[in-house]
Amino acid sequence: MALKNQGYAVDCAADGEDGLWYIESHRxxxxxxxxxxxxIDGLEVLSRIRKADDDTHVLLLTAKDAVSDKVAGLRAGxxxxxxxxxxxxxxxxxxxxLARRACGKKSPVIRIGExxxxxxAKKVSVHGQELHLTSREYLVLEYLVRRQGEVVTRSEIEENVYDENADLMSNVVNSTISLLRKKLQxxxxxxxxxxxxGLGYCIE
Structure with a gap:
């Protein structure tokens, strides 16, 4: 709930078996x-996804605080x-x-031109002036910015910005992109x- 309140698209799995299915089926x-x-316990899930060459950043949560448990987790990847x-x-x-590291950024501030x-802070500015975006506009722009230079499909935006329970209209992404373009311009x-x-959208 806290992650969703911060604007993250979140998928939840109650056990390791479901978790593996999500990881193998989504990015x-x-x-x-x-x-x-x-x-399936978390260390086994982690071991399997690393063996499958999945390098997604993983944050382990556990009640175990022994040094040996920390070492086992870190060594598992x-x-x-x-x-x-x-x-x-x-x-x-x-x-x-970890999300910044996933897109090759260490600083919380990303600059592209102006x-x-x-x-x-979840803020966007152009020429030093803050742009007032809706939460959905911000999230779509953030996803495109994180993938700067790459072509992003509409389905990728839907999957990564909207969670699995969202009721998506067919033109919701196109509409958001249109409003974003207007505000940026x-x-x-x-x-x-x-x-x-025929492919998608790209920020350059």
């Missing part, structure tokens, strides 16, 4: 993985480790850091969002 920026899960109970703000900060996006950023006909 994620970050995986939160509890070690003590039914059916985890990128970070958080012991329960934990502070929710710390969890969010670690997820943000556009500046603060991934922590009015703010002085020009036509940053390019359409690759």
């Amino acid at each position: 994620y920026d970050v995986i939160l993985l509890d070690i003590m899960m039914p059916k 985890a990128d970070d480790y958080l012991i329960k109970p934990f502070d929710l703000e710390e969890l969010m900060a670690r997820v943000e850091a 556009l500046e996006m603060d991934l922590t 009015e703010g002085g950023a020009g036509q940053m969002i390019q359409t690759r006909r």
Whole structure:
């Protein structure tokens, strides 16, 4: 719930078996993985996805605080480790850091031309003036910015910006892109969002 409130598209699995299915069927920026899960434990899930050459950043959650457990998790391929109970703000900060690393960014601020996006403050500005975006417009722009230079399909935006329970109308992505273009152009950023006909969208 906290992740969704921060604008993340979230898929939830109650056990390791379902978790593996999600991971094998979808592309994620970050995986939160509890070690003590039914059916298949988190370390086994982690081991299997690494053997499958899946390099998605993984944050392990566990009640185990022994050094040997931390070492086992990190050696199995985890990128970070958080012991329960934990502070929710710390969890969010670690997820943000791993998400930035997933797109090759260490700084929370991304600049493309005159556009500046603060991934922590969730603010966008052009020529130093803040753009007022809806939460959905912001999330679509953030996804495109994280994939700068790549062509992103409409289905990828739907899958990564909207969670599995969202009721999507057929033109929701096109409509959001259109509004974003208008606001970016009015703010002085020009036509940053390019359409690759039949393929998708790209920020350059």
